[in-house]
Amino acid sequence: MGNSIIKVEDLSASYRKNTVLEDISFEVEPGSLTAIVGPNGAGKSTLMKTMLDLHPLLTGNVTYFGLPFQKAKKRIGYVPQRGSVDWDFPTDALDVVTMGLYGKIGWLKRPSKKHRELAFEALKKMGMEDYANRQISQLSGGQQQRVFLARALVQQADLYFMDEPLAGVDAATERAIMATLKELNEIGKTVLVVHHDLQTVMDYFDHVLFLNRTIISHGKTNEIFTKENIAQTYGGNMRLIGGEFQHVVSTSE
Amino acid sequence: MLSLLLNSNLGWVLLSTTTLGLAAGTIGCMAYWKRQNLMSDALSHAALPGVVLAFLLIGEKNLLFLIIGAACSALVGAFLIQWITSSSRISEDSAMGMVLAVFYGFGIMLLTIANRSAGGNQSGLDSFIYGQAASMVRSDVLTMMALALLVIFVIAIGFKEWKIFLFDQNFAKGIGLSLRGMNTIYTAVLVTTIVIGIQAVGVILMAAMLIIPAVSARYWSHSFKSMLILSSAFGGISGALGTLTSSWGSGWPTGPFIVVVAAGFFVISLVFGKEKGLLIQYIQLKIQQRQQQAKAVLKSEGVK
Amino acid sequence: MTYTAWIIVTAALVGLSCGLVGVFLILRKTAMMADAISHTVLLGIVIAFLVTREVSGSAMLVGGILAGLVTAFLVQWLHSLRVQHDASMGIVFTTLFAIGVILISTSVGNAHLDVQHALMGEITFIPFHTITLPVIGQIPQATALLMIVFLVVLFFIIAFYKEWKITSFDPTLAASLGIPVMVMHYLFMSLVSVTTVASFDSVGAIMVVAMLITPAASAYLWTDKLAVMLVLSGFFGVISAVAGFYVAAWIDTSISGSMAFATGIVFLVSFIGSPKHGLLSKYIRPGVHGRIVWRVKR
Numbered sequence: 001m002g003n004s005i006i007k008v009e010d011l012s013a014s015y016r017k018n019t020v021l022e023d024i025s026f027e028v029e030p031g032s033l034t035a036i037v038g039p040n041g042a043g044k045s046t047l048m049k050t051m052l053d054l055h056p057l058l059t060g061n062v063t064y065f066g067l068p069f070q071k072a073k074k075r076i077g078y079v080p081q082r083g084s085v086d087w088d089f090p091t092d093a094l095d096v097v098t099m100g101l102y103g104k105i106g107w108l109k110r111p112s113k114k115h116r117e118l119a120f121e122a123l124k125k126m127g128m129e130d131y132a133n134r135q136i137s138q139l140s141g142g143q144q145q146r147v148f149l150a151r152a153l154v155q156q157a158d159l160y161f162m163d164e165p166l167a168g169v170d171a172a173t174e175r176a177i178m179a180t181l182k183e184l185n186e187i188g189k190t191v192l193v194v195h196h197d198l199q200t201v202m203d204y205f206d207h208v209l210f211l212n213r214t215i216i217s218h219g220k221t222n223e224i225f226t227k228e229n230i231a232q233t234y235g236g237n238m239r240l241i242g243g244e245f246q247h248v249v250s251t252s253e
Numbered sequence: 254m255l256s257l258l259l260n261s262n263l264g265w266v267l268l269s270t271t272t273l274g275l276a277a278g279t280i281g282c283m284a285y286w287k288r289q290n291l292m293s294d295a296l297s298h299a300a301l302p303g304v305v306l307a308f309l310l311i312g313e314k315n316l317l318f319l320i321i322g323a324a325c326s327a328l329v330g331a332f333l334i335q336w337i338t339s340s341s342r343i344s345e346d347s348a349m350g351m352v353l354a355v356f357y358g359f360g361i362m363l364l365t366i367a368n369r370s371a372g373g374n375q376s377g378l379d380s381f382i383y384g385q386a387a388s389m390v391r392s393d394v395l396t397m398m399a400l401a402l403l404v405i406f407v408i409a410i411g412f413k414e415w416k417i418f419l420f421d422q423n424f425a426k427g428i429g430l431s432l433r434g435m436n437t438i439y440t441a442v443l444v445t446t447i448v449i450g451i452q453a454v455g456v457i458l459m460a461a462m463l464i465i466p467a468v469s470a471r472y473w474s475h476s477f478k479s480m481l482i483l484s485s486a487f488g489g490i491s492g493a494l495g496t497l498t499s500s501w502g503s504g505w506p507t508g509p510f511i512v513v514v515a516a517g518f519f520v521i522s523l524v525f526g527k528e529k530g531l532l533i534q535y536i537q538l539k540i541q542q543r544q545q546q547a548k549a550v551l552k553s554e555g556v557k
Numbered sequence: 558m559t560y561t562a563w564i565i566v567t568a569a570l571v572g573l574s575c576g577l578v579g580v581f582l583i584l585r586k587t588a589m590m591a592d593a594i595s596h597t598v599l600l601g602i603v604i605a606f607l608v609t610r611e612v613s614g615s616a617m618l619v620g621g622i623l624a625g626l627v628t629a630f631l632v633q634w635l636h637s638l639r640v641q642h643d644a645s646m647g648i649v650f651t652t653l654f655a656i657g658v659i660l661i662s663t664s665v666g667n668a669h670l671d672v673q674h675a676l677m678g679e680i681t682f683i684p685f686h687t688i689t690l691p692v693i694g695q696i697p698q699a700t701a702l703l704m705i706v707f708l709v710v711l712f713f714i715i716a717f718y719k720e721w722k723i724t725s726f727d728p729t730l731a732a733s734l735g736i737p738v739m740v741m742h743y744l745f746m747s748l749v750s751v752t753t754v755a756s757f758d759s760v761g762a763i764m765v766v767a768m769l770i771t772p773a774a775s776a777y778l779w780t781d782k783l784a785v786m787l788v789l790s791g792f793f794g795v796i797s798a799v800a801g802f803y804v805a806a807w808i809d810t811s812i813s814g815s816m817a818f819a820t821g822i823v824f825l826v827s828f829i830g831s832p833k834h835g836l837l838s839k840y841i842r843p844g845v846h847g848r849i850v851w852r853v854k855r
Binding site for chain 3: 337347353358464523
């Protein structure tokens, strides 16, 4: 596969004495929408953080567009878990979205009207235009997640990493976020999402990566999203309701 | 040397700083696991207005009353930190910083007034606040030791309960321990240790007596019990060695020497510690890397 | 200008600079760094004195800033070794402070430096050491220094406003956008150190801590806008400084202690009465059509 956008080779990572990820190698095709699934403690967030140089790499090598991370990072957008920032910070929704442009604005310059308009467009896309001047502490969890996503959109990256964007959000937000992901996907962007809800994997993602400290399986959703792979990934940590894999529920969530 | 110890005040002082170190090391280990390291710093500063108020009320420097005054004002400080943190958006470290500085400022205001009043300047209030163990007299030492032993006793008899309280509050609740009660006792013990330590090491360095031995102990053991024992041992030895060192020069302050000795133990622990010491960690990382590489090599050979 | 006026101007400058810097200390959740740096600056000043053998403003400024940076660096380093953040602070600053005190009491003697003076400051002596500047004329040395420091702080905060904002709010995002988060961190710690050292001589360590943390925390309760918070915090700093001075003059006590206490009063008023995030605001909410609706405590 010469055209893969991400290439991970022999990645491993550890927290102190414990190796949490080992022997991870995979490639991601451009324009794919991949769900990373696995039980709690499988290393999903750690994998994402290690790939983005936010957690030290024990061994291995990750390249993007054939380049090392540091050279490619301007083309990569990362949406961290919502809990990673302090929502009491004195700022409003539009301002947070504008932050996505700070890298482009450059030193010693203020965001111009044009930048604010770009940010406003992104908010509008997420259905948040009425909340542009709302303090971020007064937004609901779902609205905060949408602001985060709008901020990623405004970065205009080619590749997006999202850590549990659907965790704890309302149904409307989930729809808005998934519609946006589909849209990104249609214009050729590549998206990787840490996902916790097995029931929606089939509907939302064209690729899936089963992870439990190492890769159990990785490929097209309609080919590898099978009972066997789920059972192997989640081990005893799951039960089947109704016997159909669409209804698999992970008890660890 | 021995005769010097027995004849002079030094023996008494040595005994008291050692006991203080033991007590501070023990309670410090608990504060560490409660993630309240800098609380001790805030509370020791917050004790100042109480000390001066107690002095102004009684008009003489009686250690027990000063300690009671200090404890009251430190408790008010602890309460304020808790209240500000829980009922506003202000984070705990900001609340601690504010209580620390504002109480201390208020204390300095009172101290200036006390020093101006007749006899205030000669009262030795300053050496109480800035820590001059050598200025302690025998009755002071006895008061201090009694309180320090009480602190150690309270921790020792409830060891099991403290352990559960620190590691798993929900479980503690489940087995019928009163969290509120435990918290109250914990705060009382912490405040007592801090206020008796002030005279020996001073308001500013008291925090070090609680923090440094506890963090050092972490590098040697995973068991809470041995950590507690090690922490108090580090505290006690630092107290003794620091006091001895400071006795070499005339007018050398006790507190800073104790802290520097404790810091020495910390550096040794950080580098050579059996658990998570830098050296051990480095070796472990190398081994892990080698294993992973070996695996990779094996795999690629297998493919061929 | 009169003696009193100089003291008030000096204290107001301290309040202004500390108020501005303090906002980011609070928002970066490193309020206690103020406490740590204000103590270790003592070591820097002592070492500067030992090296140059004179009590000179510039040498001490450099020494103090270096000490502040060393503190920030050591705390960061210990933290990266997985020592809890507050524990690393506690270890670093008490140890460096202890070394400073030992140096003073063993080699320097009480000739020119003493710990108590450093902790409490002596603003009353400020107007006696003057220098002559062009345009302004005769001005107390400490006041001139604080004026320069205020301008430096103002410049850096305005110039890197958006970088401070993003590195404080979401350092991960900042890093992924190519903003050097660590450089900004140490630049900020330098600002804290500069402010601390400059304020040190006039108001002492503890007063610096009060001025760095309390006005900013008070401002945080009044507004949800960063720019407003900066202005308010500086304003609260100045108010506390002036009020503190008059209270001290009235009951004849330590000026710096009284100023620190005044910041506490400002906070208390904000904590209880702020319409946005104060205690009362939780019970009284403006209802529709501007009517006031009393809410029963849940």
